[in-house]
Amino acid sequence: MALRVLTMANTPNTPAEATRIAPADGGEETHPGESRRSRLCDFMAAEHARLDALLVSAAAGSGADRVTAYQDFRKGLLRHIGIEEKILFPAAQHRRNGEPLLPAGRLKVDHGALAALVMLPPSASTFRALQAVLNAHNPLEDAPGGVYDQCESLAQEQVDELLDRCVKAAEVPVSPWVENPKVLAAAKRVLARAGYDPAVLDE
Ligand SMILES: [Fe+2]
Ligand SMILES: [Fe+2]
Numbered sequence: 001m002a003l004r005v006l007t008m009a010n011t012p013n014t015p016a017e018a019t020r021i022a023p024a025d026g027g028e029e030t031h032p033g034e035s036r037r038s039r040l041c042d043f044m045a046a047e048h049a050r051l052d053a054l055l056v057s058a059a060a061g062s063g064a065d066r067v068t069a070y071q072d073f074r075k076g077l078l079r080h081i082g083i084e085e086k087i088l089f090p091a092a093q094h095r096r097n098g099e100p101l102l103p104a105g106r107l108k109v110d111h112g113a114l115a116a117l118v119m120l121p122p123s124a125s126t127f128r129a130l131q132a133v134l135n136a137h138n139p140l141e142d143a144p145g146g147v148y149d150q151c152e153s154l155a156q157e158q159v160d161e162l163l164d165r166c167v168k169a170a171e172v173p174v175s176p177w178v179e180n181p182k183v184l185a186a187a188k189r190v191l192a193r194a195g196y197d198p199a200v201l202d203e
Contacts, residue, residue, distance in 0.1 A: 040163045045142040059127040070122040081111045088151045095154040109194045110137040116190040129200045
């Protein structure tokens with residue numbers, strides 16, 4: 001059954017209603033556990049959409065608008081990666097008796113590449129490289145049956161607590177970007193090690 005989260009258009013009156021998920025087809029509501037599992041995936045996928053929009057906005061903007069969008073993207077992306085690596089992946093690994101999720105290694109390599117790229121100044125090549133990594137990375141997480149679905153399923157009755165921890169995750173410190181050929185060269189090496197074409201960073 002397709003689900004949708006209640007939106008401002010039909011704003012709930014109580015906190016209990018605020019956590020309710022209504023079926024998009026107008027049918028019966030799902031069981032509470034199911035709706036919370038869906039909300040965890042929805043929350044993380046919405047973060048991807050928000051970050052994509054900020055990156056597009058930074059790439060299309062100029063001057064102060066570009067800088068503001070890029071700063072918001074950098075802060076949001078590093079917090080998002082922190083949620084995955086400090087909350088979601090460890091919780092899933094714990095539920096799997098210490099065994100990491102299958103693509104966790106791949107995802108961590110991508111996270112390292114993304115962290116290296118956001119140390120670069122806002123430029124067309126930086127935005128192009130970030131988009132290339134995110135285009136390959138995000139579907140591994142938010143596609144049906146992907147990592148977020150697996151995290152939800154594994155969390156079982158603790159999915160409420162898991163979602164709350166994700167929602168409340170603190171901002172992480174973000175260093176200023178650096179205009180330096182050595183930093184660019186390091187980002188290219190990290191990209192290549194992660195399996196991406198470092199030439200994407202060429203102007
Ligand atoms: Fe990720
Ligand atoms: Fe993600």
